[in-house]
Structures are given as C-alpha cells and as structure tokens.
Amino acid sequence: MTIRHPELTVRPLRAEEWESWYRTIDVAFGGVEEAPEARALWRELTEVGRSLAVCEGGRTVGGAGAFSFRLAVPGGAVVPAAGVTMVGVLPTHRRRGALTALMRRQLDDVRAAGEPVAVLTASEPVIYGRFGYGPGSRKAVVSVLRGKVRVHTPERRGGLVLRLADPVAELARCEELYDRLAAGRPGTLVRRPGWEKLPVLDPPADRNGYSPLQCVLAEDPDGGELLGYARYAVKPEWNERGAAGVVRVRAVQAEQPWVYARLWEFLLDLDLTERVEAYNLPVDDALLHLVSDVRHLAPRIVDGLFVRLVDLPAALEARGYPVAVDVVLEVTDAFCPWNAGRWRLTAVPGGPVSCVRTGESAELELDVRELGAVYLGGGSLAALAAAGLVRELRPGALEPAAAAFRSGLEPWLPHGF
Numbered sequence: 001m002t003i004r005h006p007e008l009t010v011r012p013l014r015a016e017e018w019e020s021w022y023r024t025i026d027v028a029f030g031g032v033e034e035a036p037e038a039r040a041l042w043r044e045l046t047e048v049g050r051s052l053a054v055c056e057g058g059r060t061v062g063g064a065g066a067f068s069f070r071l072a073v074p075g076g077a078v079v080p081a082a083g084v085t086m087v088g089v090l091p092t093h094r095r096r097g098a099l100t101a102l103m104r105r106q107l108d109d110v111r112a113a114g115e116p117v118a119v120l121t122a123s124e125p126v127i128y129g130r131f132g133y134g135p136g137s138r139k140a141v142v143s144v145l146r147g148k149v150r151v152h153t154p155e156r157r158g159g160l161v162l163r164l165a166d167p168v169a170e171l172a173r174c175e176e177l178y179d180r181l182a183a184g185r186p187g188t189l190v191r192r193p194g195w196e197k198l199p200v201l202d203p204p205a206d207r208n209g210y211s212p213l214q215c216v217l218a219e220d221p222d223g224g225e226l227l228g229y230a231r232y233a234v235k236p237e238w239n240e241r242g243a244a245g246v247v248r249v250r251a252v253q254a255e256q257p258w259v260y261a262r263l264w265e266f267l268l269d270l271d272l273t274e275r276v277e278a279y280n281l282p283v284d285d286a287l288l289h290l291v292s293d294v295r296h297l298a299p300r301i302v303d304g305l306f307v308r309l310v311d312l313p314a315a316l317e318a319r320g321y322p323v324a325v326d327v328v329l330e331v332t333d334a335f336c337p338w339n340a341g342r343w344r345l346t347a348v349p350g351g352p353v354s355c356v357r358t359g360e361s362a363e364l365e366l367d368v369r370e371l372g373a374v375y376l377g378g379g380s381l382a383a384l385a386a387a388g389l390v391r392e393l394r395p396g397a398l399e400p401a402a403a404a405f406r407s408g409l410e411p412w413l414p415h416g417f
C-alpha cells in the first residue's frame, strides 16, 4: 500500500501549480490537449484544496482531484460524495505504487471530511476494484435506425409547443427542471454552481463535423412553462442513397411521460437523418418502452458510476430501503479496514434506518466493493451471490436483503466528470 519508489511523495496541490499539474494529467491520458473552453471550465471547477500531486524532487509526475458532490440515493435523499477525478501518473513513473498512495491519501481525506461515499467514472474498470470501488450504475448506449421505429405517444395531458432555442440562453430554465428531476433518480448529481456549464460545453474544436449544440424546448402553450427539453447536434452525411445524417443526443429531460415521448418523436423525425445516437441513457430509459421495435435501438450496456463506501454505517443509513430489512453483514475491506467487520442493518420503508456493529451471527458475507455495487439500488445482491461474490451464511437471508437494496428506478449518472 505504499509507494515502492522512495523519491515519490504525495502532497496537496498548490493553486499556482495547476497548469503544470493539469498538463501532467493530460500527458498521462495520452497528451492530446483539451480545447481551451474545456480546459478553462475544468480549471474553474477544480477544487484545488482537495487535489493531490505526486512529486519527484520538485517535479509533478502524477495527481488526483476530488469534487464535493451531492449524490441522489434510493429513498430520495441526497448525500455528500467525493467525486474522484483527474487521476493520472506519467508513463515513466507507473507501477511504482503512485496511484495506490494517491488513493490512500484521498480516501483518508474523504473520511476526515465526513463524506460517506466516494464515486468515480473509470478510464478502465479494472483499476479501482482493489481500492473498494464497485460498479454502482450503468448506462445504455443506443443507435437508432430511425426509419425502422415508431414512438408510441402516451395520452396527451395538455397542449405542447416545441421551440428551438439557444442552449446557453435557456440554461437556467433547463437547470431548474434538471434539479427537480435529480433527486428522483439515484446516481444523479445535484449540480453545484458552475456545473451547469458542463452540459452545454460545446467547443468548436470538439464537434467533429457535428453542428453546434442545439436545444429544443417543450413548453406549455398557455404561459410558456418549461415541461421538457432536449439537446442534440446533427452531422449531415450523404451516400449513394441520399441523405444519411446522424443526430447525436446529449440530453432529454421531462417530468411527464407524454412530453418525454414527444421530444423523442421530434429527435427521431429530423429530415435528412438516418441514425439517432445517444451515448448515455438510463438502462431502464422510457425510450426502450416507447419504440415499436427495441432491436433497432441496438442497445448496449456499459459501466457508469463506481461507488466506494467510505463510512459504511453512515452511507447505509443515508439511503432508503423499499421493503423492511434486518440483516447481519460480515464485510471485508482491505483498503479501509475501519469498515471491516460485522454490521446489523435494520430499516423499514420511509422509517428509521440503523446500521451498527454487532456480535450476532453473520447472515451474508461480502466485500465492501459489492456493497458499493448495490448501494444506489442497481444490480442485485442475489446476482452477485450467483457470481460467488456474496455468500449466504443463513439460508433465506439473501432474497429479502436483495429486495431491500433495490430501487424502483435504475441508478444513472447523467454526465461525466
């Protein structure tokens, strides 16, 4: 767990070092410089006070950052969460324990700050399991052959006007809607000031032939209340059959099912396009149920947010459970041993939750990584048991516990960080 190269040290970043520190992370990711607009935003969002540098002599050779997020969890609560980010070590300094030392320092800092969980999106999922992170949410990637599907529109509940608008000019209204929806979907991050710029970040250098970001608003014809919005870009393409443009969907949000359906109907009905692609939808997104033939979405499931319980009892007490649970868990946690041991979790829906140390016989045995994997209500303890990752020590204990950890909606992270 220590740096295997004595010249390397981990220490907090100093504000004046940001440029060279960030360049080091760029180089760790391959060396391509980000567009200036993206770099400026990440500079603004970096929390220097919680960023770490790996140094050799006076030189930065690696680093890691953390954002102070608030994360929606099952039951509707929002918990403080460290958003681990900008992790990188120069190719000349790898496999000497620098990442391990960064993770050690960072998780100790997160614990001291009182954040019960840490979360991240992984460049490679293989990296973070050893540090106790489990895959807590997933996302669906779809590529729709739009000529092959129809959208079923649920019964309309009123009038609706679709209006094209400037995504930046309409940002505040769209963010209000996003905020209203956030707590209802575990895994969503409540956006702190400054983060609203991320979903409309659109550097010309990153467009790759796509149009500037476009925004369509769904408004109530009487009074103009915003009922939903979609952001997308279009790439015109032509082949021997004619127009074959591609629509890339970045966000679709609406509170009411019929408004959501109408927005997708719009996106799937743009002239001169052949395909509609979305790279990040909830795995239970309504679109999968709205289309006449789901096969023509070619849905693919990939990992989303990785979750690490840093303060196990505080984390488990912060979320809700849809059915009553009373279970004794034997937890292993090699990297954060303060979580290891036997815990009794008791909860009733909508009522108090308690997670305390106990000397009673353990009923389920698992690693903290598996608790991270089910913390947001996705996945299933039963499925993990089938993979041998959860062991049922008392026959009959698994199924009710698995049901208690589930959430109604699948967890989903709407944007990266």
Ligand SMILES: CC(=O)SCCNC(=O)CCNC(=O)[C@H](O)C(C)(C)COP(=O)(O)OP(=O)(O)OC[C@H]1O[C@@H](n2cnc3c(N)ncnc32)[C@H](O)[C@@H]1OP(=O)(O)O
Pocket (backbone or CB within 6 Å): 028, 029, 084, 085, 086, 087, 088, 089, 090, 093, 094, 095, 096, 097, 098, 099, 100, 101, 120, 121, 122, 123, 124, 126, 127, 130
């Ligand atoms: C949240 C985010 O920011 S994700 C971004 C992560 N960064 C990147 O992918 C950028 C490119 N990669 C890198 O910069 C580095 O290779 C890092 C940060 C992933 C790893 O840094 P290192 O200092 O080499 O890791 P460290 O030496 O501490 O390795 C710890 C263990 O993880 C293993 N490991 C580290 N990286 C990888 C990897 N990419 N694939 C497989 N195993 C890995 C090591 O083999 C080692 O295993 P061991 O304990 O059994 O010997």
